[in-house]
Amino acid sequence: MIPSYYEFINPVKIVSGTNAVDNIPHELDQLGAKRPMVITDQGVVMAGLLKYVEDAIEDSIATIGAVYDKTPPDSSLEVVREIAALYRSRNCDSFIAIGGGSAMDTAKGVNIIITENSDDLMQFIGADRLKNRLQPLIAIPTTAGTGSEVTLVAVVSDTANNVKMPFTSSHLLPNVAIIDPRMTLTLPPRLTAATAMDAMTHAIESYYGTQKNPMSDAYAFAAIKILRENIVNAVKNGKDAGTRLAVANAATMAGIAFSNSMVGLVHSLGHATGGICHVPHGVAMSIFLPFGMEYNLEKAGDHIGELLLPLGGSELYAATPKAGRAESAIKIIRKLQTDLYHLCELPMTLKDAGVPRNKLEQIAQATMDDGALTYNPEVVTQADALRILKLAYE
Amino acid sequence: MMKKTISFEKRIKKIIVKIVMFVLGKAIQSASRWDSIVRHEVARWPDNLTFALDVLPWGPRMAMKKQKGRLKYLGDGPKEVDLLISFKNIECAFLVFAGLMGTEQGAAERRTIVKGNLAVALSLIRIMNLMVVYLYPKFWSQRLVKRVPRLSLKQHALRVYIILIGIPTGI
Numbered sequence: 001m002i003p004s005y006y007e008f009i010n011p012v013k014i015v016s017g018t019n020a021v022d023n024i025p026h027e028l029d030q031l032g033a034k035r036p037m038v039i040t041d042q043g044v045v046m047a048g049l050l051k052y053v054e055d056a057i058e059d060s061i062a063t064i065g066a067v068y069d070k071t072p073p074d075s076s077l078e079v080v081r082e083i084a085a086l087y088r089s090r091n092c093d094s095f096i097a098i099g100g101g102s103a104m105d106t107a108k109g110v111n112i113i114i115t116e117n118s119d120d121l122m123q124f125i126g127a128d129r130l131k132n133r134l135q136p137l138i139a140i141p142t143t144a145g146t147g148s149e150v151t152l153v154a155v156v157s158d159t160a161n162n163v164k165m166p167f168t169s170s171h172l173l174p175n176v177a178i179i180d181p182r183m184t185l186t187l188p189p190r191l192t193a194a195t196a197m198d199a200m201t202h203a204i205e206s207y208y209g210t211q212k213n214p215m216s217d218a219y220a221f222a223a224i225k226i227l228r229e230n231i232v233n234a235v236k237n238g239k240d241a242g243t244r245l246a247v248a249n250a251a252t253m254a255g256i257a258f259s260n261s262m263v264g265l266v267h268s269l270g271h272a273t274g275g276i277c278h279v280p281h282g283v284a285m286s287i288f289l290p291f292g293m294e295y296n297l298e299k300a301g302d303h304i305g306e307l308l309l310p311l312g313g314s315e316l317y318a319a320t321p322k323a324g325r326a327e328s329a330i331k332i333i334r335k336l337q338t339d340l341y342h343l344c345e346l347p348m349t350l351k352d353a354g355v356p357r358n359k360l361e362q363i364a365q366a367t368m369d370d371g372a373l374t375y376n377p378e379v380v381t382q383a384d385a386l387r388i389l390k391l392a393y394e
Numbered sequence: 395m396m397k398k399t400i401s402f403e404k405r406i407k408k409i410i411v412k413i414v415m416f417v418l419g420k421a422i423q424s425a426s427r428w429d430s431i432v433r434h435e436v437a438r439w440p441d442n443l444t445f446a447l448d449v450l451p452w453g454p455r456m457a458m459k460k461q462k463g464r465l466k467y468l469g470d471g472p473k474e475v476d477l478l479i480s481f482k483n484i485e486c487a488f489l490v491f492a493g494l495m496g497t498e499q500g501a502a503e504r505r506t507i508v509k510g511n512l513a514v515a516l517s518l519i520r521i522m523n524l525m526v527v528y529l530y531p532k533f534w535s536q537r538l539v540k541r542v543p544r545l546s547l548k549q550h551a552l553r554v555y556i557i558l559i560g561i562p563t564g565i
Contacts, residue, residue, distance in 0.1 A: 126507075126512060369516060378540060
């Protein structure tokens with residue numbers, strides 16, 4: 001059914017394929033940028049991925065103005081301010097973010113305060129608070145999961161209060177997303193599994209959330225199919241560039257889907273668990289996904305049932321009565337969880353992920369403060385959240 | 395900038411939204427005194443927090459402030475508030491305030507813009523949903539909220555109190 005009203009935006013140019021990074025100089029030229037700042041992390045540097053970008057820019061009129069390569073896994077206000085000072089001192093005119101969600105979200109955060117000429121990122125927390133076009137941003141994902149290269153969201157941690165602060169604005173959408181299989185070839189198996197399950201969660205939650213729409217559905221549906229066909233192989237055969245490219249494309253498609261239809265309970269639980277117990281986001285998504293789907297069966301069972309087609313294939317879909325499709329879809333996700341556990345020990349429970357049982361109450365309370373709950377089909381109370389956390393514990 | 399002349403229909407809608415804002419503000423004020431769920435929500439808000447609901451670009455608007463653990467309705471209130479939830483236009487606001495669309499559905503359809511503490515905004519939405527349950531009959535409120543909670547006898551009494559005494563007096 002077509003919603004009575006929805007909004008959809010995706011102006012990001014997608015440059016995908018073998019050696020796509022080599023197109024950076026052309027993209028910078030198109031954006032009128034000559035002195036980009038590179039924001040990345042130590043993992044990217046150690047894996048030799050920064051070199052691909054440096055080599056691409058070497059033979060062009062652009063020059064890298066500065067490199068910040070110490071982005072932490074959970075970026076903070078202090079890090080954003082530090083990078084902004086470096087950007088100003090080196091007279092940079094654009095950003096190239098290389099990494100996972102943290103590097104890309106950090107670049108978005110820095111871009112806000114550079115453009116707004118401020119040092120206080122907190123001023124801009126919330127939705128649609130940015131009025132000015134930001135500096136050019138080229139995003140190069142290296143984890144194939146977050147989708148931040150095509151989302152209008154940036155999440156930066158308030159480390160003092162252990163909460164993740166969301167910033168949403170269409171101005172935060174990068175100008176270009178470069179998907180190059182070389183950038184994910186070195187991702188270790190467990191991280192590959194976790195980030196791919198993050199992408200799977202983006203696609204699934206966006207498909208049954210209250211803000212779903214025909215455009216986001218199309219991206220989500222296609223992303224789920226590609227992920228289902230490639231996740232296990234990406235974990236088993238990490239050097240298979242074709243599989244890596246497929247998963248990275250699916251992650252980007254899932255990013256477009258959820259950037260426009262948002263996510264729900266699974267993400268609220270994951271944000272809270274990540275904020276309090278520092279469980280990696282993809283791990284939390286993988287643990288909570290089947291529980292989130294089950295919780296929404298009554299309100300969104302039909303939509304979840306439709307996902308059996310991309311998850312299980314046409315034969316299983318056709319052979320399953322409509323009433324049983326949603327449960328079958330959830331079974332496939334649980335089977336995928338088990339497969340990934342056997343392949344790379346991706347945690348299946350909160351206990352395995354190192355969450356102390358005495359933190360569950362606190363996580364349940366923090367879940368109630370997460371904005372994604374608004375878009376969950378079924379209402380969630382603190383008692384509901386606690387019940388799910390206990391189920392997911394062991 | 396000079397205000398433009400607006401149609402009769404839009405003016406009527408603005409009047410209706412303003413009236414519902416008044417009713418909602420007084421109902422929340424009263425509930426923050428007597429209702430344990432609302433008290434529990436408000437207890438976690440910072441002291442002296444102010445919030446407003448408004449309609450872009452020129453209103454109407456309602457504001458409230460947390461004072462001594464309760465919420466006080468301020469009418470239009472101060473221009474600067476800690477949390478501002480703005481409806482993009484009067485048509486969006488009318489859908490929600492006339493009870494034709496739930497608050498969360500309005501947010502899901504991006505008909506609102508939130509400036510300020512998102513955790514408080516979510517808490518406020520939960521309070522507004524409870525007010526919907528109190529102020530509308532069940533056959534209507536179940537169209538506006540995701541789940542209509544089963545009300546206790548005390549809550550039924552409180553509901554009558556809010557409608558008969560809370561809204562007219564704010565007590």
